[in-house]
Amino acid sequence: MLNLINATKLFNPGTPDEKIALINANLNIKPGDFITVIGSNGAGKSTLMNLISGVLKPDIGQVVVEGTEIQSMPEHKRSRWIGRVFQDPMAGTAPTMTIEENLTMAYKRGKPRGLAWGATAAKRKLFREQLSRIGIGLEDRMSAKVGLLSGGERQALSLLMATFTRPQILLLDEHTAALDPARAELITRLTQEIVREMNLTTLMVTHNMEQAIRLGNRLIMMDQGRIILDIPEERKSSLTVSQLLGEFERISGHQLSDDRIVLG
Numbered sequence: 555m556l557n558l559i560n561a562t563k564l565f566n567p568g569t570p571d572e573k574i575a576l577i578n579a580n581l582n583i584k585p586g587d588f589i590t591v592i593g594s595n596g597a598g599k600s601t602l603m604n605l606i607s608g609v610l611k612p613d614i615g616q617v618v619v620e621g622t623e624i625q626s627m628p629e630h631k632r633s634r635w636i637g638r639v640f641q642d643p644m645a646g647t648a649p650t651m652t653i654e655e656n657l658t659m660a661y662k663r664g665k666p667r668g669l670a671w672g673a674t675a676a677k678r679k680l681f682r683e684q685l686s687r688i689g690i691g692l693e694d695r696m697s698a699k700v701g702l703l704s705g706g707e708r709q710a711l712s713l714l715m716a717t718f719t720r721p722q723i724l725l726l727d728e729h730t731a732a733l734d735p736a737r738a739e740l741i742t743r744l745t746q747e748i749v750r751e752m753n754l755t756t757l758m759v760t761h762n763m764e765q766a767i768r769l770g771n772r773l774i775m776m777d778q779g780r781i782i783l784d785i786p787e788e789r790k791s792s793l794t795v796s797q798l799l800g801e802f803e804r805i806s807g808h809q810l811s812d813d814r815i816v817l818g
């Protein structure tokens with residue numbers, strides 16, 4: 555469904571600050587894949603996510619979605635196509651708006667302007683149902699301003715908003731990294747539930763090695779702008795963290811240098 559074909563991304567090309575963030579990346583993402591992504595600092599993980607979401611254009615190569623280059627997709631179509639949650643809990647929601655207003659915005663995302671909304675009561679019921687599944691009482695705080703929520707609460711809301719309109723692909727960019735362990739686990743559980751129920755195609759960057767092995771059906775490893783290993787489900791499920799790190803070292807020739815690494 556989504557193919558990266560020899561995708562290469564340079565920053566500041568032709569200057570002394572030139573940086574190759576991604577080199578000849580080839581990746582074939584199939585419908586229903588849940589791919590975890592690990593790699594060293596500056597390996598190109600965020601650049602990969604930015605190319606897939608169409609935020610960045612490859613300098614060489616292509617990102618093709620069901621036969622269409624992502625860059626040529628109209629913005630409204632792309633925003634409906636992709637759901638994304640960032641590391642920063644502030645990034646996915648509007649702090650001065652209420653929970654209900656944020657959800658309304660997410661619900662309208664990518665829909666033609668002025669589309670009839672239906673009864674307010676029906677909308678509230680839907681929002682309450684969705685919020686109550688998180689299990690942290692947000693359904694009783696629908697008129698609270700989102701800026702007053704904790705990081706974990708905001709991240710839970712961001713995840714709900716990103717998946718509200720059932721995106722074709724869900725991009726999770728270290729979305730639990732800024733949370734304490736208990737909140738990170740809550741968001742991980744919620745992620746697994748939503749991905750499973752909606753059968754979402756998902757790409758998740760993580761610094762948590764145990765999580766990278768436990769979640770999803772594929773694991774890709776990145777180093778210095780390259781995808782150096784793509785581990786299928788059969789192999790991934792029996793891997794240990796030390797084997798994973800050993801594999802990284804064997805292929806890259808150096809240890810995984812990730813200053814935010816969590817072993818599990």
Ligand SMILES: Nc1ncnc2c1ncn2[C@@H]1O[C@H](COP(=O)(O)OP(=O)(O)OP(=O)(O)O)[C@@H](O)[C@H]1O
Nearest residue numbers: 565573574575593594595596597598599600601602
């Ligand atoms: N806007 C930019 N301008 C210049 N260089 C950039 C820019 N964005 C990224 N880079 C560089 O490209 C390389 C890849 O960056 P990227 O953010 O994709 O890595 P990453 O794997 O997500 O890193 P980290 O795990 O440290 O967040 C890095 O060397 C980074 O410094």
